[in-house]
Amino acid sequence: MSKLVIVGTVAFDAIETPFGKTDKILGGAATYIGLSASNFNVDSAAVSVVGGDFPQDYLDLLENRNIDIEGIEIVKDGKTFFWSGKYHNDMNSRDTLVTELNVLEHFNPKVPESYQDADVVMLGNLHPAVQQGVLDQMTKKPKLAILDTMNFWMDIALDDLLSVIKNVDVITINDEEARQLSGEYSLVVAARKIHEMGPKYVVIKKGEHGALLFHNGNVFYAPALPLEEVFDPTGAGDTFAGGFAGYLAKTGDYSFENMKTAVIYGSTLASFCVEKFGTERMQNLTDKEIYKRLDQFKSLTQFDIELT
Ligand code: AMP
Numbered sequence: 001m002s003k004l005v006i007v008g009t010v011a012f013d014a015i016e017t018p019f020g021k022t023d024k025i026l027g028g029a030a031t032y033i034g035l036s037a038s039n040f041n042v043d044s045a046a047v048s049v050v051g052g053d054f055p056q057d058y059l060d061l062l063e064n065r066n067i068d069i070e071g072i073e074i075v076k077d078g079k080t081f082f083w084s085g086k087y088h089n090d091m092n093s094r095d096t097l098v099t100e101l102n103v104l105e106h107f108n109p110k111v112p113e114s115y116q117d118a119d120v121v122m123l124g125n126l127h128p129a130v131q132q133g134v135l136d137q138m139t140k141k142p143k144l145a146i147l148d149t150m151n152f153w154m155d156i157a158l159d160d161l162l163s164v165i166k167n168v169d170v171i172t173i174n175d176e177e178a179r180q181l182s183g184e185y186s187l188v189v190a191a192r193k194i195h196e197m198g199p200k201y202v203v204i205k206k207g208e209h210g211a212l213l214f215h216n217g218n219v220f221y222a223p224a225l226p227l228e229e230v231f232d233p234t235g236a237g238d239t240f241a242g243g244f245a246g247y248l249a250k251t252g253d254y255s256f257e258n259m260k261t262a263v264i265y266g267s268t269l270a271s272f273c274v275e276k277f278g279t280e281r282m283q284n285l286t287d288k289e290i291y292k293r294l295d296q297f298k299s300l301t302q303f304d305i306e307l308t
Pocket residue numbers: 009011012013027028029083099125126127150152153233234235236237238239
């Protein structure tokens with residue numbers, strides 16, 4: 001079985017959307033990535049840190065989805081990373097209200113020994129020096145290294161970010177962040193500039209407007225599934241990344257052609273994530289539900305046209 005290492009925050013989130021508000025619930029990039037990747041038959045391990053305030057139930061929830069949690073450090077006298085955000089009425093944009101790094105401030109990631117030869121490394125949203133720290137612990141060059149990041153790290157750790165970006169094959173980033181990183185408005189030009197920073201593959205996520213995959217002058221586009229109910233977009237980007245990484249790890253085919261399918265899996269999984277608050281919808285997702293939605297995806301995007 002392929003091995004997948006996931007690094008990212010395991011967090012408390014407090015979310016406000018036009019449909020309601022939550023107190024501190026389970027969140028974090030590694031949490032969403034792990035839950036999403038758990039739908040594929042791969043051995044995955046999460047590398048992260050939480051405080052003594054983090055409930056055992058949440059760790060059990062990850063373990064029950066077959067995510068190895070040996071690499072999640074518990075700092076007994078520390079507090080878990082906390083993020084709070086409020087969505088605008090369009091549900092596509094949000095304001096960050098609070099980011100408390102807490103135990104993340106002095107985090108030194110440790111990849112479990114049995115995962116240091118993993119096939120795929122998914123560097124989820126976290127301080128770029130920590131992302132690099134994970135890459136440095138790999139005893140064998142991973143077949144694929146994927147990096148996700150956000151504006152927060154561009155604002156406070158751009159140099160570290162630029163140096164880890166050089167070492168990855170794929171970057172997944174949202175449209176506004178791609179613009180910030182490249183200084184370009186056009187996403188096509190932005191992707192080209194980001195290619196020049198290192199990654200051969202650039203995935204730009206556009207929320208409810210789908211995702212673009214760029215490689216070598218080629219571009220592939222997948223729409224997001226039009227949904228009746230969108231309650232909370234939190235974690236959709238990470239869920240996309242987890243589906244993308246999980247599918248590629250499972251198939252072991254890292255070609256552009258196969259990445260197109262990985263984008264479809266990522267978009268499909270993200271479409272479930274947004275239907276309920278937090279991680280709720282991702283906790284008990286079944287293969288049958290995923291299959292059905294992939295089928296909907298296929299009929300949404302497939303058409304025949306006769307070009308004469
Ligand atoms: P997404 O909606 O996919 O961008 O991811 C939302 C998740 O990212 C939330 O569960 C947060 O806990 C987490 N998050 C928010 N800000 C940061 C940050 N600066 N670094 C790492 N993770 C973050």
